[in-house]
Amino acid sequence: MIERCSVPFMLGRALCLVFSLFVFMAIFITDAGANPSVTLHYIERVIDRPPVLSNLHAMPEDQGLIGARLGVADVNATGKFTNHEINLIEHILHPEDSLADLAKDINAESMLIIANLPVDDLLELANFPWKNDVVIINTIEKDNSLRSEKCHQNVLHTIPSRAMLSDSLAQFLLLKRWQKWFLIEGGQVGDQQFASALRNSAKKFGAEIVGDKKWLFDADMRRNAQSEVPPFTQGSEYDVVVVADESGDFGDYLLYHTWYPRPVVGTQGMFPVAWHPVVEQYGATQLQNRFKKLAKRPMNDVDYAAWLAVSSVGEAIIRGNKKSASDIKTYLLSDAFRVAAFKGRALTFRPWSGQMRQPIPLVHRGAVVSMSPQPGFLHQRTELDTLGLDTNNVARCGEE
Known part of the structure; x- marks a missing residue:
């Protein structure tokens, strides 16, 4: 460390400061270079x-x-x-x-x-x-x-996690007052896990699942969507269709074919993604x-x-x-x-x-719709912890 630098002029003092900086950088780099x-x-x-x-x-x-x-x-x-x-x-x-x-x-x-x-x-x-x-x-x-x-x-x-993704979606839907959900679950393991996360998010934020169905069709929806999807989505009136189809097997064919003219969200339509x-x-x-x-x-x-x-x-x-x-x-x-x-x-x-x-972007294929966490959802540590599993959901992963 350089303790003093006695130079009578301002220019000399500036040069001295630069010299001191170079000495400091040399010491820092030499230390870092021990195991770079x-x-x-x-x-x-x-x-x-x-x-x-x-x-x-x-x-x-x-x-x-x-x-x-x-x-x-x-x-x-x-x-x-x-x-x-x-x-x-x-x-x-x-x-x-x-x-x-x-x-x-x-x-x-x-x-x-x-x-x-x-x-x-x-x-x-x-x-x-x-x-x-x-x-x-x-x-x-x-x-x-x-x-x-x-x-x-x-x-x-x-x-x-899927819980973070489903919570980010649920916050947006609640902010839009789309509280009644029609949930459609695919047959893959990931679909089932995401559907379970969506149900937990609905309970967590106060949404109501008024319809809950599994997609069991194996036909080619490119030809049959217009005839098959409307009766499949018929039931109690809902605000939004929420789909769990992570592999993209059928979810895209729900858009514009639902019994009620409602938006489709989840894994298709508007979806949460990292x-x-x-x-x-x-x-x-x-x-x-x-x-x-x-x-x-x-x-x-x-x-x-x-x-x-x-x-x-x-x-x-x-x-x-x-x-x-x-x-x-x-x-x-x-x-x-x-x-x-x-x-x-x-x-x-x-x-x-x-x-x-x-934060989790909510997007469709052409643009970002929103970014969660949404305004008004508060947490004692950070509003980011309103998304996903909090300390009360974790059994044995260490201290808070």
Whole structure:
């Protein structure tokens, strides 16, 4: 530290100040250079997805991976000024590949993992007997149980839970005074879980489900929607049709065919999502453009969650000057952590469940309709905690 710099003229004092700044930067960079790089493992399982009636919105094969790569590029662009760097190692598992064998191969001093994995794989990875500390960031699975009864101390989530998505939708519907819902549930496991989340949200915010049906048709709705959907949606008068069809099997064919002329929301029509190509506010366009340049396609929610996971680790490394998995996790769950994520406010993690708090855009295919949490929904900590599972819903995921 330079204690004094005696120069008689203002110009000399300015030069002295600059010199002092260079000395400080040299000391900081030298200290950071002791261990500048951190290894981040990206693990993805390739899933054989069942066919659906509409192929217009097929999931890209590289979803998540490109988001992680962009996150690393962004972090390293900033980290070069402080001599910090993330090295990304990519592991793509096919259906027949063993996750346990991969975990044995990469079991090292301290592990940081971005997990684009189905629930069973994620739980297997979390329960693996790691030699040392491990932090796993889930970027694809929205299952509420991963944030409650199946939660793990070493697993964080940058993808919103289904409870967060359903709550964000319910708040908007209540604000519009669309309190009577006609709920239609698909036959896939994800559909059933999202429908359950919607029922919980209706109870939480005071909506009434006046119709609740399962979609059992297996016919091609491209030809039959006009004749099949109106009688299927006949019943007590409702304000809105709420659909749970995550795979896109039938939901698009409900629009303009319901018995009453009502809006369709949920997984089709207007839907809640972590990220979408139509999100442009708060500087999001620059992220969209950089991703599109890299991927040659738009950014989706899984891409965004992977980018956000890497960006969060980058904040811990650069701002927090953390290196080990244990120190990074402690920093991510602390009050000191904030990450800017093009959603109009800094994002943080919930320490009791590992879920990242974040606003949820409500969109249709062409534009953003709104952003939840909605005005007037209050919480003792932050209005972001009106979305999803609060501390009273979590059984064993750590302290508040």
